[in-house]
Amino acid sequence: MKKRTKTWVSGSLAAALSLSLIACSNGEEDKAKGSSKDGELSGEVTLWTASLAGEPFDTYFKNIEKDFEKLHPKLDVVIEDVPQNEMEQKVLTSLTGDDVPDVVNLNPHYMSNIAAQGGLLDLTDAVSDETKDSFVEGPYQSGMYEDKLYALPWYLTTTVSWFNGDAFSKAGVSELPTDTKGLYEAAKKVKDATGKPSYYPVINDGNTIMEKMVSIANGTPIVEDGKANIEDNKDLLEFFEATQKMYKEGIIPQEAAEGSIKTGQELYMAGNVSMLEGGVTFLGPIESGAPEVYKASKAGQPLNAAEAPVNVAVMNFAVPAKTKNEDAAVALAEFVSNAENQLEFAKTAGTVLPATKKSLEDDYFKNPGDSPKAFGMLEASKSLSRAEVLIPPTENSADLRTATKNIFIQNLQGKLSPKEALKELASEWNKAFEKSGEKVTF
Amino acid sequence: MNREPVVLPNVKTKITTTKKKKKFSMKFLTPWLFLLPAIVILATFLVYPILEAFKWSFLDYKIIAGTGEYVGLANFKEMFADKYFWVALINTLTFLVIVLPLNVFLPMILAVLVNQRIRGAGTFRVLYYLPVITPMVVAALMWKMLYSQSGIISEFLVKLGVFDGPTNLLVQSSTALTAVAAITVWKGLGYYMIIYLAGLQSIPKDVYESASIDGASVWKQFTKITIPMLTPSITLVSVMTIIAGMKVFEEIALTTGGGPSGATTTLVMYIYNKFMSLDVSIASAAGIVLLILAIAASLLQMKLTSKREDDLRV
Numbered sequence: 001m002k003k004r005t006k007t008w009v010s011g012s013l014a015a016a017l018s019l020s021l022i023a024c025s026n027g028e029e030d031k032a033k034g035s036s037k038d039g040e041l042s043g044e045v046t047l048w049t050a051s052l053a054g055e056p057f058d059t060y061f062k063n064i065e066k067d068f069e070k071l072h073p074k075l076d077v078v079i080e081d082v083p084q085n086e087m088e089q090k091v092l093t094s095l096t097g098d099d100v101p102d103v104v105n106l107n108p109h110y111m112s113n114i115a116a117q118g119g120l121l122d123l124t125d126a127v128s129d130e131t132k133d134s135f136v137e138g139p140y141q142s143g144m145y146e147d148k149l150y151a152l153p154w155y156l157t158t159t160v161s162w163f164n165g166d167a168f169s170k171a172g173v174s175e176l177p178t179d180t181k182g183l184y185e186a187a188k189k190v191k192d193a194t195g196k197p198s199y200y201p202v203i204n205d206g207n208t209i210m211e212k213m214v215s216i217a218n219g220t221p222i223v224e225d226g227k228a229n230i231e232d233n234k235d236l237l238e239f240f241e242a243t244q245k246m247y248k249e250g251i252i253p254q255e256a257a258e259g260s261i262k263t264g265q266e267l268y269m270a271g272n273v274s275m276l277e278g279g280v281t282f283l284g285p286i287e288s289g290a291p292e293v294y295k296a297s298k299a300g301q302p303l304n305a306a307e308a309p310v311n312v313a314v315m316n317f318a319v320p321a322k323t324k325n326e327d328a329a330v331a332l333a334e335f336v337s338n339a340e341n342q343l344e345f346a347k348t349a350g351t352v353l354p355a356t357k358k359s360l361e362d363d364y365f366k367n368p369g370d371s372p373k374a375f376g377m378l379e380a381s382k383s384l385s386r387a388e389v390l391i392p393p394t395e396n397s398a399d400l401r402t403a404t405k406n407i408f409i410q411n412l413q414g415k416l417s418p419k420e421a422l423k424e425l426a427s428e429w430n431k432a433f434e435k436s437g438e439k440v441t442f
Numbered sequence: 443m444n445r446e447p448v449v450l451p452n453v454k455t456k457i458t459t460t461k462k463k464k465k466f467s468m469k470f471l472t473p474w475l476f477l478l479p480a481i482v483i484l485a486t487f488l489v490y491p492i493l494e495a496f497k498w499s500f501l502d503y504k505i506i507a508g509t510g511e512y513v514g515l516a517n518f519k520e521m522f523a524d525k526y527f528w529v530a531l532i533n534t535l536t537f538l539v540i541v542l543p544l545n546v547f548l549p550m551i552l553a554v555l556v557n558q559r560i561r562g563a564g565t566f567r568v569l570y571y572l573p574v575i576t577p578m579v580v581a582a583l584m585w586k587m588l589y590s591q592s593g594i595i596s597e598f599l600v601k602l603g604v605f606d607g608p609t610n611l612l613v614q615s616s617t618a619l620t621a622v623a624a625i626t627v628w629k630g631l632g633y634y635m636i637i638y639l640a641g642l643q644s645i646p647k648d649v650y651e652s653a654s655i656d657g658a659s660v661w662k663q664f665t666k667i668t669i670p671m672l673t674p675s676i677t678l679v680s681v682m683t684i685i686a687g688m689k690v691f692e693e694i695a696l697t698t699g700g701g702p703s704g705a706t707t708t709l710v711m712y713i714y715n716k717f718m719s720l721d722v723s724i725a726s727a728a729g730i731v732l733l734i735l736a737i738a739a740s741l742l743q744m745k746l747t748s749k750r751e752d753d754l755r756v
Contacts (some may be wrong), residue, residue, distance in 0.1 A: 088718055095506045113720050119506035250607070254591050257613040257702040272592075321506075398719030402526070409703040413615060 112393030157279030203259030206405030
């Protein structure tokens with residue numbers, strides 16, 4: 001009987017092992033299925049977009065699917081949407097398993113993190129020079145990591161200023177400020193006139209403050225060869241002093257310490273903030289959620305000197321290294337990001353700019369109409385000439401952003417003096433660069 | 443007479459032996475068969491990940507490539523040198539210090555109150571249990587509104603003279619952790635109340651009757667009968683609170699995201715952030731520290747309360 005028990009146990013173990021082996025072998029079969037034969041693309045290719053579900057995007061992507069399948073009849077295109085806030089988690093989960101998408105919409109910072117671990121396909125030789133040349137230089141560079149191309153730029157938004165025209169009229173402010181001193185004065189007037197906080201500095205995960213710092217430094221690198229260069233920068237000190245003062249005086253709402261643009265959006269919609277900087281996409285929820293505020297909204301150039309560089313936020317397409325259908329994945333990424341499709345996408349979204357030179361020449365971007373959103377688009381295309389990816393993708397970007405967010409908030413709330421904050425920030429950045437050994441300048 | 447051959451005892455013996463063996467084997471196998479699903483699930487989702495995390499904490503592990511170089515204790519050294527780790531550790535312990543007494547005593551008081559024979563006791567039980575079944579996303583949104591600068595809590599505190607002007611408790615470094623802890627306590631109140639209710643109902647009524655006859659006041663009955671006899675429930679609630687408090691995540695992620703400037707970043711948030719920035723070896727090292735702390739705290743708590751139980755028995 002003991003023997004029978006042993007047989008039972010070993011039988012169960014064998015069955016469990018067989019099941020796991022069957023599971024493994026399925027993966028291999030899938031891999032084989034995705035390969036292309038006789039030069040023609042075949043099999044299945046999956047593309048993940050970020051927070052682009054619902055109309056008008058569903059129709060747009062259905063057409064993309066249809067058009068690409070017409071070009072490659074043996075190919076089955078599957079386009080899935082993943083909520084933006086779940087994207088990093090889903091990408092990470094899929095990359096550590098076997099169920100990877102073939103093309104994925106990423107932001108440059110996460111892209112560099114994954115590329116540093118060998119998770120993305122090097123597209124340098126996979127993409128033609130013609131395709132490479134079709135993109136605007138700045139956005140194209142955002143897909144580069146350590147001199148290799150890992151992603152193709154898709155759509156962009158450049159920073160513009162948004163303000164509530166009614167609140168500004170009430171305060172007698174007719175022009176948007178172009179420096180820190182002007183920002184404080186204008187924001188104070190609006191606060192005094194409306195009795196509510198007026199300026200919301202967007203912090204997000206720290207990236208927007210880093211970008212803002214590059215704009216304020218206006219040509220003086222804030223990091224040189226992997227070494228922070230901010231402690232003696234008078235313009236940055238002035239900005240840190242002004243924001244701390246504005247928070248103390250209630251000009252900046254307390255919720256700004258939370259940092260997200262979403263909170264800024266909610267406050268703006270409720271009329272509890274009158275001025276902030278963001279992309280054109282900022283107005284989307286306001287148009288439907290607070291039509292009166294939308295009507296009163298006006299766009300302008302970012303709140304810096306006219307010649308200061310402004311940031312361009314790029315969404316791009318990368319191909320995971322574990323793709324089961326490499327050729328089809330690259331072809332699909334090129335197809336979705338070509339000039340024609342990018343122009344169509346920008347028109348569909350109505351709040352973004354394309355990343356290809358040809359599509360930007362379209363009349364749509366020169367005469368977008370007279371809605372607040374259209375004025376935003378106009379300002380965004382105007383600032384595109386001085387827009388670039390201000391913070392290059394680096395391996396240590398998460399450390400840099402965390403330190404920036406935490407220290408900027410400590411400065412905002414007066415836990416650190418502006419001088420101490422800049423010193424502390426420089427020290428944290430230097431530690432992050434020492435750890436990663438990166439020698440970047442920005 | 444011929445029907446009693448020598449064979450019969452042998453057959454009997456044979457049958458008896460077979461039966462005994464059969465009984466023994468089933469006795470041995472049955473519990474294992476019942477335990478097998480649990481063992482498989484625990485091994486897959488608990489033991490294996492712990493062992494993997496342990497392995498990764500000694501490697502410079504690249505999760506996407508699935509490879510890592512052995513680096514000894516380097517990850518632990520790096521983690522202990524990171525000031526944000528210490529901030530997270532202190533926040534976790536502070537969170538526990540706030541939540542533990544509240545979770546132990548508030549539900550106990552509620553349970554004693556709703557255990558009375560009063561009208562509407564059932565309704566109160568349901569009302570106190572509602573937060574338990576409210577999804578955390580909904581609860582977090584609701585509390586965010588209540589805590590906002592123009593919310594009712596801010597207004598109340600200004601009227602009480604606690605603050606000079608409207609204040610959002612979630613975005614002040616000094617109050618954010620307590621504000622989140624209040625959400626945790628509110629959410630767990632009904633659950634722990636049910637545990638205490640079960641404990642209260644197991645206390646014999648005649649003990650209270652005898653105490654009343656002897657002239658013991660309500661307070662005396664509560665401190666000398668209720669609390670000592672609820673010791674097993676107190677142990678259970680404390681251990682559950684310690685474990686839940688150490689791995690608190692949802693309410694923080696949904697209300698403050700760990701901010702402002704790390705004021706509500708707990709160990710689990712620290713682990714999550716490190717993991718999401720693909721620093722999985724540091725995340726694993728922090729996970730091991732969390733595991734050790736949770737085991738140590740639970741053992742200490744159990745030892746203290748079992749000592750108290752022994753004292754009571756004496």
